[in-house]
Amino acid sequence: MRTAVALGSNIGGRLENLRAARKAIFHLANVKPPILFSAVYETDPVGCEPGAGKFLNVVVEFEYDGDPARLLEQLIQIEEALGRKRDHPQNVSRIIDVDLLYCGEQRIDDERLQLPHPRLHLREFVLRPLADIWPELVLLGERKTVSDLLADFKDSGAVVRFAKSW
Numbered sequence: 001m002r003t004a005v006a007l008g009s010n011i012g013g014r015l016e017n018l019r020a021a022r023k024a025i026f027h028l029a030n031v032k033p034p035i036l037f038s039a040v041y042e043t044d045p046v047g048c049e050p051g052a053g054k055f056l057n058v059v060v061e062f063e064y065d066g067d068p069a070r071l072l073e074q075l076i077q078i079e080e081a082l083g084r085k086r087d088h089p090q091n092v093s094r095i096i097d098v099d100l101l102y103c104g105e106q107r108i109d110d111e112r113l114q115l116p117h118p119r120l121h122l123r124e125f126v127l128r129p130l131a132d133i134w135p136e137l138v139l140l141g142e143r144k145t146v147s148d149l150l151a152d153f154k155d156s157g158a159v160v161r162f163a164k165s166w
Contacts, residue, residue, distance in 0.1 A: 001104025003064035004133070005075065006117075006126045008097040010045060010055040015166060017082060017096045018058055022166075024078040025098075030066035037061070038129030042162040046125070047091040056162055059101070059129040068103040072113050075100060101126065105140060116140045121149050128159045 005025065009017035018040065025031060037060045045052040064071060075098045080086060083095045102116040109115075116139055120126055127150045130137070135147040142149065 001064055001106070002061060003068075003071070003103045004059055004061040004101040004130065006057065006059050006097075006099045006101055006129070008055045008057045008099075008125070009095060010048075010053045011093050011095045014056040015040065015163070018056055019166060020082055021078055021096050021098055022058075022060055024081065025060060025062070025075075028071075028074055030064055030071070032063040032065060035060065035062040036133045037166075038132035039161050040163040040166050041125060041128055041159045043125040043159050045093070046123075049092050052093045055125065057125045057129060057159075058166070059126065059133060061133050064103060068100065068106055068108060068115060069113055071103070072100050099126075101130070102140065107140060124150065124153045124159050127153075 007018050007021050022037065026035060038058050041057045043055045043057055045055055076086065079096050079098050084097070088094060099117055100113070100115065101120055106115050121139060121142055127146055131146050131150050135145065137146045138144065139146070
């Protein structure tokens with residue numbers, strides 16, 4: 001099933017943090033090609049502590065053959081391996097953030113995992129890179145394409161392309 005994750009970093013070598021996370025995801029057993037990834041976008045922090053640095057954000061999409069809950073656990077392990085603590089407070093600066101966005105048509109809503117990601121359609125910093133990969137995607141539970149959802153942000157300028165390739 002086509003699966004996507006959003007990666008973000010605003011501490012340390014932000015681009016290197018994204019590259020390390022992407023490489024770790026590529027090496028997961030049930031991740032298969034085609035593997036697609038967006039350009040890198042720089043964004044102001046949303047809901048972070050005062051003085052937080054800008055984030056670099058990307059989306060990576062791949063074929064995944066497995067249990068989404070297991071994938072979530074593997075993504076958490078990648079975060080930890082890259083220096084993020086499991087008890088990391090929400091909405092503060094971070095070395096790496098890996099969010100599972102969707103796994104095919106799976107709808108999951110439990111205390112550990114929500115698919116599709118419940119705020120995906122509200123986050124320009126996720127929609128803009130996702131539009132690089134699949135602009136005509138209609139997310140589960142939505143009526144508009146990713147491109148149409150993105151147009152609702154009226155080109156706010158809050159999400160700026162940082163690098164085309166990484």
